[in-house]
Amino acid sequence: MPKWFTPAAALCGLMFAVSPLLIANAPFESTMGMVQKISYYHMPSAWIFLIAAIVCGVASVRYLFRGTISQDRLAAAAAELVVLFGALALVTGPLWARKAWGVWWQWDVRLTSSLMGWMVAVAYILVRKYGGPGSDKLAAGLALFGMANVPFIYISVNYWRTIHPKTTVIPKLPLEMGVPFWFCVVAFLLLFMLLLRLRVRLEEQRARVDALYLSLD
Amino acid sequence: MSRFFRVAWLVLRKDLTVEMRSLEIVSTSLFFAVSCVLFFAVAFVQDGRALDGAAAGILWIAVAFAGTLALGRTFERERQAETLRALLLAPADRPAIYVGKLFGIVALLVVTEIILLPLIAYLFQAPLFAHPLWMAAILLGGTIGYCAVGTLFAAMLVRARSRDVLLPILLYPIAIPVIIAGVRATATLVEPEFDVVLARFWLSLMAAYDVVFVTLALWSFEPLMTD
């Protein structure tokens, strides 16, 4: 593992340990009250979910057209993190919505497109797992089409309903809310990079096992 | 360019000839679609009347399910005699093979839809024929979009182990926008007052989807189909 890994992991653990204190001390939001505090974890999860999806898509396209194996490993690692952070965003979101909107789920544009994106990532993992030989290319193709799909889902759902708070709330955050928020964003970003590195390492080691088996024969 | 279309035409003609002789795919997927419609009739008809707007959804879900069946079967046929490998080894543009396959499947699905449409219109008392040209355009646009992705994935899956399970897993999340557009567009036709602006919006979205996904499929068919 690279040198930065252990200190970064320690820092990340510390940040996550401190984050509840910061969040608890942040002021309440006027209309939503206490439940709005979910956003300190919800929004970073959703952003990382998006970043991981972009990493997976770009790496898949590069693997597909250039054939670089390392890009395939990166895509596989990122896909698993898409599922993880997507699950975080998709579970914390409804818990917030239950109070703020009165329902667990709405077929709103962000919710629908997030769910579809998450499902593509799950399909990606299923294909890699059960597709047999050649499934890496198949999964890469799926990621390529999944990326192209996002604007269409967005347009089609946006056309008939939207209630999700806009991201424009973020630059307008008051300082007392902004500090814990950006703190959490950094913590999640760090967590993402650490997990991605670990997951890529796992793929590399698996490739090594395969190579060793081949050299045994 | 003419060579490209000649190859596509030959592949299409081959597929249609095989199908004409056996009628296997059309008859099985049509039967499957009708069974789906019966399921929906049980679910959505209350007091002898269907829920408002149910017909649009039923039509598209039946088309999507029948399409999955047809896609799987078309390529299964190619796999049994290893003819897809032969086709790919032939000195022809791979995208041309893809286009031929795509139009073959679209043609089969259109035949299914032609029979399915009146059935749904009468069983659910939906005025699907009020604007026949719009209906035809929506069905064709949706079918092309759905099959553009479906053909590519089904072709890729020919070598995969559990291809029957994986095809819907790959295809459905990607085909969501085209199904949304199809259902919404069909729903505008069923409304008592036909909203042209809305119908045009969904149809143009569908057309944009078709263009993007056919282009992407043509672009990625070659790297995806090489071992």
Next chain:
Amino acid sequence: MMTSLRRVAPLVALVGLLAGAAVAVAQPAQPPRQMDEFVPIDELPQQEQIPAANLLIPAYAFVWVAVLVYVVSIARRLNGVQREVERLEADIKARK
């Protein structure tokens, strides 16, 4: 012919995406119904009030547990692979 297609394809896809976006922008978007119907929570009847802590705590708990479970699962998988690498390397050495 094929190389030119490959060069043009991303462009066409991009143009199509833009066209789709343009279609969406050009159409007058319907007013989002839910935004108009949004009811501030203090207007809800008393018995419908849900204590926020009952939602807040599961949300944070889920994040922590999910991340922990994932970290443990990666660690286990990595350990397993690591052990296999060592075993195989020992095997190879023994053969030589």
